[in-house]
Amino acid sequence: MNDSPLPPSDDDSDTEITTDEPAAVRKDSLVQLTFAEARVLGCLLEKEATTPDYYPLTLNQLFAACNQSSNREPVTDLGTDEVEEAMEGLRYKHLGILVRQAGARVAKNKHTIEQIFPYLTEGERSLICVLLLRGQQTVGELRQRTERMHHFSSIESTEATLQRLCDYDPHPLIRLIPAGGGRRVPTYVHLFCGEPDTSAFSAAIPPASSRSESVASPSWREEMEQQLNELREEIATLRSEVQSLKDELGA
Incomplete structure (x- = not known):
């Protein structure tokens, strides 16, 4: 499933608009996730920290992040429908939201882990x-x-x-x-x-x-392998961003 387009906004600012807003939740037991939901949440946390310029993520970007070969154990081959369903699960469990940014034609995905765990460092x-x-x-x-x-x-x-x-x-x-x-x-x-x-x-x-x-x-070999994995990840992110831009432009 491709990223769903949104109607254009009259607001030219960079204001981020949420399409669903979870309330702060404190539970007596830890929220339980499926494997796919855990993978999606991990990807959102990772990309927010390592590639903030590309965060929040479109569905295509999130799909690529979930299935990348570096820094993932196990490496997966999740479908876009599975990734989208997992994101919906996170939204239901108050760990994610769907947002749109002014001028963007597709919705983007963002974690809200701070809603349930507000004091994490x-x-x-x-x-x-x-x-x-x-x-x-x-x-x-x-x-x-x-x-x-x-x-x-x-x-x-x-x-x-x-x-x-x-x-x-x-x-x-x-x-x-x-x-x-x-x-x-x-x-x-x-x-x-x-x-x-x-x-x-x-x-x-x-x-x-x-x-x-x-x-x-880590040895020099491990350090080199880590750097190589990071470069591969950055390339995958850039490719995903280019594809997202093509989708927004209708190319």
Whole structure:
């Protein structure tokens, strides 16, 4: 499904107009998302932080973000209808809205995580984002993979931020999976899709032989691979933006 055009606006300003406005919600239990909804929310958080000039996202941009091959585990092949349905689910759960910007012909998609979690810090949001996009990870992996969104000065500061999310009031947002049962180091998972099945993690043994090795600074090869992935992501975003402009112009 392509982005739906909107009637032109008489307002020439850059004012953002929401087409549906969620109220602030505080729930006694954590909102539960489908896998697709979690992927969409993670993409919106990521693009807001890393490519703010292209945020909010059109449906085509969101579709490309969900299915990009870099910084995603697992890599998916969601259809545009699945992405649109997932976004509708986020809107229903007060985690997203559809907006239009003055002069734009298509609606755009925006997360509203601050409506339910108004006190999340930048670091906390970046960790949630990467956990939504890449699943179970060690503290070292999380520190490295959030670098473009937030700089953690040390492993200890990363762990402290993760602990705040584990202790989040009124309900935890993530869970620490202790070492053991085939796991050589502790890992973290988000709880937006429910409690994790820890038995499923037993076969996933990190290659590091110790915790100190698992949280060490990435090698030059890993840094180069990360930079290459970032360039691929930027190219995919630019291609998506060009396609969106063509759609708006009716090309």
